[in-house]
Amino acid sequence: MTGSSTPSAPSPPGGSLGGAEGRPSASTAAPVGGGEAEGAAEPPAGSGPAEEAATLGEVSPSPPPPTDPAAPRPERRRRRHEARRTFGTRLLTTFAVVLTLVTTLAFGAAGVFMHYTNDAVLERQVNRHLEAVARLVARDLEQRPGLIARARHPNQRVRRRARASLDTLCAEHVEAGGVAEVVVFALPSAAGGAEVDVLGSSGGDRAALLGRLIADRNLAVREALELRRPVSSALWGDQLPGEGGVERWRVFKSAYMPVFEGGDPLAVVGVEIPADFAASVAEVDGTFLFLVAISGLIVLSAAVLLVRQRVHVPVYRLVRAMEREGGPSPARVRRNDEIGVLTEHYNQMVARLAEKDQKLRELYEAERVAAAYLKGYANSLVAGVPEGVVAVDPQGRLTVWNARAQAIFRESHPLGEPLPDPESPLARALDAALRGSATDQALFVIEVPGAAEDEEDRQRLVELTCAPFSAEDGELLGAVAVVSDRTELERFRRAASRNERLGALGSLGGGLAHEIKNPLGAMSGFAELIERKAPPDVARLARRLRDQVTQLNVFLDEFLSFARDERVRREPTDLAELVREAVAQALLEQGAADDEVQRALAGAPLAQGAGELRVLLELDELPRLALDALLLRTVVINLVRNSCQAMPDGGALRVRLHRVGQGVYLRVRDEGPGIPLEERERVFDPLYTTRAEGTGLGLAICHKAVLAHGGKLSVRDAPGGGAELVVRLPMVVSSAPAPGPKAPATAGGS
Known part of the structure; x- marks a missing residue:
């Protein structure tokens, strides 16, 4: 809120704070209570020197917040007023709404109670009056035996005279009892018809209609007959003609009393009166609502004013003190009420917080230096470990991936993320360690990404040791794996x-x-x-x-050639031409004529067994290399001879020579049955062969010659089937002139 940066606070209502522009400096009296940014507050008017001294004695020794001298005074006052109004609106609005709801509910409940109480009292009085009149009419009828019987006499004349007497009796009781209508009617069973038979009524032409309406309240009539005493009905309404012929809705109240003769009911007396007391009740309700509204406004205004002066203004000052720049500051105690006690405890808390804050700052600085040292030490330690170190947190996110691990796996992963392949041996071992299962010196083979030409270079033998690590209290902190590359050691x-x-x-x-x-x-x-x-x-x-x-x-x-030590006699050699000549020599040894061999090297098919042999040469131009041409010619002849013997019925023989980086690769690929994986480790051993007519020395001699050049000979599956023998030689460029041609050497097959 704006009060946190406002240089001065507004005066509270009632003049408890005065302007401080002309006051002495804050070093002599600097109150900071309530978030006030001005110097000392003016004491209330009329206060004496003792009171002023007491007021100054309560001032906190902390300095006032910095003010913005560039801001004009009206602007500062406007911001203070806006901040206080915003704060007061939230607090007072909440209080006013709650108080209004409570007051409305209380007075509303009282009004409803009073309304229904008045209705009930008036209705009970009307019921007693109607029942008394009905009982009186029934008693008069019982004292005149035979009158009701004559009113139902078959003789019209007798009946008319008896009913006239009944009408007179009803009219007399209307005047005497102060009711609107008295009706004597016989029940439908007694009348012998479907409708009520009105025997007598105090009314004129509308007697029959009113009698039926009254008789239709059969619930009250039935209850009166069963209880043998007068019973009042509920309120009921009817449209009656009023002034000017306009019908008006009126509410009536009725009471019924049966007339007995010899223990049997002869007729029922109905007494009716308009329920005009509803208007009186409504008038009382209106007066009560008006008084309630006036009283509620007075109570609400007084309560809001009291809460504003005694609650929200002191709380506002406390909030301003809490939001001071630089942290909470002490506030002035103005009254010895609950807010004053709260302010005193707040000031004590601020003092304790200041002490704790200083200690925390010192501890934080010491811990920060120690943490920085430990972090640097740990990073240096992990980076200097000659093995790969990988660690994860309890959620499986990477926390450590050192440079050696990156070199072993030929890839890097961002910290804070899980390993991308959850099915990799490393990810499975870490997951098992997080579940409490350690891995000790497990060996597995991984495929490393990159442009490695040899299958053995892409496959690395890795040793993995993985275990969880926990805090002193046993809480799991994560898992760590130590990875060692055992490929070269195994080789x-x-x-x-x-x-x-x-x-x-x-x-x-x-x-x-x-x-x-x-x-x-x-x-x-x-x-x-x-x-x-x-x-x-x-x-x-x-x-x-x-x-x-x-x-x-x-x-x-x-x-004997294999058994004696090979001494490499390096000389400048055109390796591409040497390979071409060696391939031709190998084809000649297979029984082909010289012209057939030349055509085969040009791309023509060569007859072999039941099929044709196709020779595909891909020889890149290379600089002259320092090689032993005699040994390498023997190597190429043996490799080509083996590939041709693997395809007795023909196929494609591909010979490729190319350079990759600082190495030269010679690939001889056939379309034969290939070499099983379990035999690849033994094909370069002497005297090991898979053919009955082989000697088992050809590939052993090739392997020894390639190793003598510092190279490597490997075997792999050819794409599409067959075997591919790969010779890798280091790139040793020679600048000496080429010697004269040598006679080609011969070597036995494998």
Whole structure:
């Protein structure tokens, strides 16, 4: 509200606050009560020095709020008045509405009670009067036996004379009893007809009509007959002609008394009177309402004025003191009433709050410094951990995702959000930890996003340890996971195990191969000698023996080549041309003619088995690389030979050479049956083959040659079926001139 920034407060009604423009400075007397921004308030007129001193003695020592000297005085007064009016309107309007409702309900209830009480009293008096008249008429009729019987006599003359007597009797009782109508009528059963038989009436031509109307109140008549005493009816209305022939609605009251003779009812006496007391009751109600309205206005005005002076003005001052700039300030105690006691307790509370506020500020500053230190320490600690650290709060939202975790998963996630994939192993482990189940050194394989060319580079072996963490009181604070990338460690372990096996196999196999080659040479010589001098049948067997010895010698040469240490002799090499020549050499070894091979390299199909072999070359131009051309030619020949042997009835052979970053990739893809996943780890082991005619050394020699170049050989499923062998070599560019051509090397198949 505007009072929180207004430099001065308006004077309360009654002159309890005067203008302070000419007062001394606030350092001598600076009241801040009620949100007043001026100096000391003027004491009430007529107060003596003692009262003024007492007033000044109650002033709080706190300084006054800063004022805005640039604001003109009328503007400041207008803002103070508007603020007070807004505050007073809310409070006084609420009080006035509540008081008005309560007063209206109270006086309304009193008016309704008075109205119905008057109605009931007047109606009871009319009932007693009507019942007395009806009882009197019935008694007179009972004292004249035979009169009612004659009024119902079949002789018209007798009947007319008796009814005239009854009319006279009714008229006399009308005058004597002060009623409007007296009617004597027989019940329908006694009359022998469907309508009431009016025997006598105090009226003229309308006697029959009025008699029927009265008789129609059969409820009261029936009750009078049953109780054998006079009974009054309820109020009822009728249209009666008034002045000028205009009909007017009037309300009547009736009473009925049966006439008995010998214990049997002969007739019923009905007495009627207009209920004109309703107008008197309405007049009294109007007077009461007028008095109630005047009294309510007086009470409401006095109550609102009293509440304004004693409640809302002091409360307004307290609100102004609470809304001072810089926090709540003390207020002046003006009266020793409930508001004054409240103000004193408020001032004590402000003093205690000021002390607490100072202590809280000091504690806050100390905690802020400690929190900043701990936050920086924790961030540095988490960032320096060599493992990935991921933490979530009890709702599963990320609170920690350090740089190592980002490097392992090759992705980052915003803090404060849950993990995007709730089915990932990390998300499931964290969710289980939040439910109280820890995960200890679980291993799983993840697919990392990116442009990795090798399937092994996209798949990472990750070790995960996850557990919940709680506060000292046992409240769950979240869960934390420590993630370690075990991919390279697992590769080193498998490589070390494989190298150990291969070293032992090479040492043993090398010695055995040398020992076997000498007898094989003798066997080959003797078989050739037998072939020359023996009969044809024996010569044929000797030739087959010599072929088997030759194949065994080739196998031993390959095994010795695998067993000895490969020394890479790097020289500038055009790798694209080397691959083209090696593919051609592999096709020649498959039995194709030289011209067929050239056409096949150009895109023409090559006959193979029951189908055709299509060779698709995609060789990018690369700079000359420092490579061992002899070893790599052997690698390409073996890879192409294996792919062709996997497609005995033809298919598509795709050979692609391209560069990615600082690596060179050679891909040889076929459309054969592929390599099962469980055999991919063993296809590069020596002597392991899936074909009956294979030696199991071709891929082992390729793997060893690629590793000698610092590269990597892997196998994967080809898109659309088949297998794809991928050779990755580091990009080692050579600036030396190219040497002369070398003779191509041969290697055994796998």
